[in-house]
Amino acid sequence: MPLEHWDQLKELVFNLWWSWNPEGKKLFRMIDPILWEEFRENPVKLLECTECVNKVLQKPEFLNQLGYVYQLYRSYLETPGPYCSKCRRPIAFFSPEYGLHHSLYIYAGGLGLLAGDILKEASDLDFPLVGIGFMYPQGYVRQRIRPDGWQEDVLNHIHKEEMPVRKVFDENGQWLKIYGYCYDEKVYAGVWEVSVGRIKLYLLDTDVEENAPWNREISYQLYTPNQETRLKQQIVLGFCGMGLLHRLGIEISGVHINEDYAALALVARLLYFHKQGLSFEEAREMVRETSLFTTHTPIRAAINTYPFALIEKQFAFLWERYELDREKFLDLGTNPQNPSEGFNSTILALRLARYANAVSRRHGEVSRKMWHFLWPERSEEEVPIDYVTNGVHLPTWIDDDLRVLLSDYLGARWLEVHESEALWQLVDLIPDEILWKVHRDNKVELLHLIKERLRKRWAEKSFDPSLVIAQGAFLDPDFLTLGFARRMTGYKRATLIFHNLERLKRILLNPERPVQIIFAGKAHPQDQPGKQMIQKIVLLAKDPELAGRIAFIEDYDQELAYYMVKGVDVWLNNPLPPLEACGTSGMKAAINGVLHLSILDGWWVEGYNGKNGWAFGEEPVEGDRDPQDAEALYRILEEEVVPLYYQWDETGIPRAWVQKMKEAMKSIVPRFCARRMFKEYVARFYQKIDQAYEEFLASSKKASPEEKTA
Numbered sequence: 001m002p003l004e005h006w007d008q009l010k011e012l013v014f015n016l017w018w019s020w021n022p023e024g025k026k027l028f029r030m031i032d033p034i035l036w037e038e039f040r041e042n043p044v045k046l047l048e049c050t051e052c053v054n055k056v057l058q059k060p061e062f063l064n065q066l067g068y069v070y071q072l073y074r075s076y077l078e079t080p081g082p083y084c085s086k087c088r089r090p091i092a093f094f095s096p097e098y099g100l101h102h103s104l105y106i107y108a109g110g111l112g113l114l115a116g117d118i119l120k121e122a123s124d125l126d127f128p129l130v131g132i133g134f135m136y137p138q139g140y141v142r143q144r145i146r147p148d149g150w151q152e153d154v155l156n157h158i159h160k161e162e163m164p165v166r167k168v169f170d171e172n173g174q175w176l177k178i179y180g181y182c183y184d185e186k187v188y189a190g191v192w193e194v195s196v197g198r199i200k201l202y203l204l205d206t207d208v209e210e211n212a213p214w215n216r217e218i219s220y221q222l223y224t225p226n227q228e229t230r231l232k233q234q235i236v237l238g239f240c241g242m243g244l245l246h247r248l249g250i251e252i253s254g255v256h257i258n259e260d261y262a263a264l265a266l267v268a269r270l271l272y273f274h275k276q277g278l279s280f281e282e283a284r285e286m287v288r289e290t291s292l293f294t295t296h297t298p299i300r301a302a303i304n305t306y307p308f309a310l311i312e313k314q315f316a317f318l319w320e321r322y323e324l325d326r327e328k329f330l331d332l333g334t335n336p337q338n339p340s341e342g343f344n345s346t347i348l349a350l351r352l353a354r355y356a357n358a359v360s361r362r363h364g365e366v367s368r369k370m371w372h373f374l375w376p377e378r379s380e381e382e383v384p385i386d387y388v389t390n391g392v393h394l395p396t397w398i399d400d401d402l403r404v405l406l407s408d409y410l411g412a413r414w415l416e417v418h419e420s421e422a423l424w425q426l427v428d429l430i431p432d433e434i435l436w437k438v439h440r441d442n443k444v445e446l447l448h449l450i451k452e453r454l455r456k457r458w459a460e461k462s463f464d465p466s467l468v469i470a471q472g473a474f475l476d477p478d479f480l481t482l483g484f485a486r487r488m489t490g491y492k493r494a495t496l497i498f499h500n501l502e503r504l505k506r507i508l509l510n511p512e513r514p515v516q517i518i519f520a521g522k523a524h525p526q527d528q529p530g531k532q533m534i535q536k537i538v539l540l541a542k543d544p545e546l547a548g549r550i551a552f553i554e555d556y557d558q559e560l561a562y563y564m565v566k567g568v569d570v571w572l573n574n575p576l577p578p579l580e581a582c583g584t585s586g587m588k589a590a591i592n593g594v595l596h597l598s599i600l601d602g603w604w605v606e607g608y609n610g611k612n613g614w615a616f617g618e619e620p621v622e623g624d625r626d627p628q629d630a631e632a633l634y635r636i637l638e639e640e641v642v643p644l645y646y647q648w649d650e651t652g653i654p655r656a657w658v659q660k661m662k663e664a665m666k667s668i669v670p671r672f673c674a675r676r677m678f679k680e681y682v683a684r685f686y687q688k689i690d691q692a693y694e695e696f697l698a699s700s701k702k703a704s705p706e707e708k709t710a
């Protein structure tokens with residue numbers, strides 16, 4: 001009998017469905033609440049403790065919960081969802097990173113989190129999507145802060161057996177490996193599978209014994225600075241990814257690439273159709289009509305460009321084998337205005353994908369301007385780069401207690417239609433004190449998490465005492481709390497708020513209306529300015545004159561993100577316009593009634609309505625805009641945010657503040673959830689791609705009736 005329960009538990013553990021369903025989280029917590037926290041909510045690790053599991057399997061209340069959760073899970077998988085027949089064949093989704101859960105450390109930031117949220121939403125709607133990505137054996141670096149404030153990069157070797165991944169086996173029971181060619185050398189990628197509800201994500205792992213040592217390292221690290229390795233990563237993702245789909249017999253109607261890193265998937269597909277008998281031009285047309293490219297960056301330097309010599313080294317043998325014209329091929333990735341720039345992955349993607357989109361309205365404008373030179377005969381508005389504003393997966397980012405509360409006031413089935421604007425108007429029915437209590441509990445919970453982490457660090461010995469204060473020991477749940485957490489990189493301007501330190505001190509240290517700020521975020525190991533920003537914050541956090549009102553929490557990850565976006569009062573965002581393509585953490589905050597205080601850039605240009613948060617920085621500025629933006633930020637804090645927060649009534653509720661929280665939920669959640677976003681992708685791109693592929697099949701059948709297609 002217990003064997004059956006073990007099997008059920010294993011099935012649940014290896015499907016990330018549990019992570020966005022409170023019943024699943026509760027089940028694992030029941031196994032051992034202390035270990036659950038100790039293992040940072042990683043059920044795969046928890047299950048390794050056979051003793052604890054066997055013990056809890058004796059308890060009827062656990063067996064009941066298991067039975068219930070397992071039924072919920074099976075019913076989720078087996079009941080067709082609303083989008084199960086929106087397309088005839090799957091769309092393949094390629095991304096260099098995925099942020100699905102912190103136990104699966106294969107993400108760096110927003111781009112990956114977005115990819116993760118897309119897979120989860122596809123699962124909820126039951127849309128046929130299949131994901132392709134990398135297994136990074138070392139994952140990303142963990143962050144340690146030194147007493148002098150400098151970020152130390154701790155390369156964490158990932159233990160795959162502690163991750164919710166499983167090997168894919170071939171017919172003979174061997175680990176499935178796909179090969180491609182890097183510089184005429186065979187490179188193998190072992191295949192791992194991640195179950196994301198109904199969706200499968202396949203991860204390619206070059207750390208296999210068949211590979212030469214230098215090729216085993218290809219996917220060691222996310223966004224390696226080594227150009228040659230980056231190109232090899234792109235080759236593995238694109239070519240092995242395509243090869244894998246063929247090997248698994250998954251006939252797709254088209255491809256969606258998340259950022260240019262996956263652009264070679266389109267080349268692989270082109271060569272495949274060429275091999276099937278289409279001319280180069282026909283194959284290119286075919287790929288174009290069935291591809292979508294999502295661009296994420298308005299920063300030129302972030303685009304992958306390779307010297308032609310490197311491209312030649314890699315592709316010369318393919319040109320030979322496929323009898324391709326070298327010039328024609330190189331043209332695909334060349335800037336006609338400045339060919340010496342090299343082979344550009346974004347240009348390649350724009351040429352090979354008929355559909356392209358930016359990730360917010362503002363970013364759409366910026367992208368059309370940026371890439372206008374590729375379509376000199378058109379006006380800027382006619383540049384074929386559309387936009388779909390990002391959204392976040394609501395069940396992942398909402399607080400569990402808030403979710404229950406919403407069921408009480410919005411009705412038990414609210415999640416099914418959570419993109420409905422009408423539904424969210426019902427938030428007004430929630431009594432202020434009840435919403436405020438949930439919010440305040442979240443704040444307490446965040447501070448608890450921060451202090452528990454600190455306690456552990458302290459117990460490791462040789463932990464500098466001043467870092468205990470710098471990392472949040474003096475945080476107080478009664479103080480107005482601002483949160484700033486994201487990748488620490490120049491354009492995000494984490495240190496803008498320190499522009500005028502004296503003025504900031506007056507705001508933070510006001511004895512009647514104290515304010516505190518919680519920072520978190522990692523800098524890329526090579527990003528020295530990013531590390532300097534962190535150092536500046538940590539040194540101020542240690543400064544006795546600031547009385548512990550600034551905290552820098554080390555090692556930002558998806559877990560800390562979840563607790564922060566629901567546990568602070570205000571989410572601060574002040575990138576340098578127009579460099580924030582969209583930004584998504586503010587949306588996660590809004591779901592939980594946390595108010596957005598943001599510069600007008602990215603999604604906030606669409607999201608801000610005058611009542612649902614605060615905005616600044618509208619006016620264009622010549623040259624250094626820090627002084628003006630900082631001034632605007634201080635002014636809003638002094639005149640609006642702080643007074644509003646401290647307007648408590650006699651029962652201790654800041655009524656006007658709670659009103660604003662409700663306004664944020666009403667106006668933001670339905671428009672910036674992943675469901676709204678995903679439905680747009682389906683209606684505007686995936687269905688057209690599906691149709692184009694169907695027409696292609698029909699016409700190729702007519703052309704050669706006896707020949708089998710693909």
Ligand SMILES: *Cc1c(COP(=O)(O)O)cnc(C)c1O
Pocket residue numbers: 108109110111113485486487556557558561562582583584585586588
């Ligand atoms: C949402 C999220 C991000 C993206 O934040 P931005 O506001 O878009 O910069 C980065 N990291 C983590 C862990 C996240 O959850």
